[in-house]
Amino acid sequence: DAGVIQSPRHEVTEMGQEVTLRCKPISGHDYLFWYRQTMMRGLELLIYFNNNVPIDDSGMPEDRFSAKMPNASFSTLKIQPSEPRDSAVYFCASSKRASFNSPLHFGNGTRLTVT
């Protein structure tokens, strides 16, 4: 089992540039989640999808952030324009049909540094 796959593992970019993070969930998982992790705020849920449809994006910090899931095997998180305060580790996670009793499986994250 390949697990949740994220790319790139590391991204360094300059303020104002567009950043796109990618995620391939585990096959057969109907839920996909994007989290952000910082030392100050811990793990924060940004958005999650069910069957490719965004269900709750209330955690997306600003309009600069957007996420898409064009099909069951691919999702992107885009930041445009990026700012230094966006520097964090971004995790993608997936789970089976029901979130209850169905733990999230996380990728190894993308470490984003915005200078």
Place this chain on the structure above:
Amino acid sequence: GESVGLHLPTLSVQEGDNSIINCAYSNSASDYFIWYKQESGKGPQFIIDIRSNMDKRQGQRVTVLLNKTVKHLSLQIAATQPGDSAVYFCAEIPGYSTLTFGKGTMLLVSP
């Protein structure tokens, strides 16, 4: 109140000791709880879960205890090994809502 800032609570133990990591959860409506382990450079990894109709659940070398009266969750690791060194997160789900993570506890195991 919740912990804020750069410093995670840290538990230091010797190899072979038993470890107990505690977590206070906030939502009395939460009915499902999970412990995750996060090693450096990796994503959180599922360890064990428990539903609110239980007060104890055992896995391999790990036990989770749930006290709903005081909204407290603990993870016990038996015969702690250096490979257990990581940050441990408790997470709760109120009903069919989404997972909410605690701030985490760092476990350091000395050989």
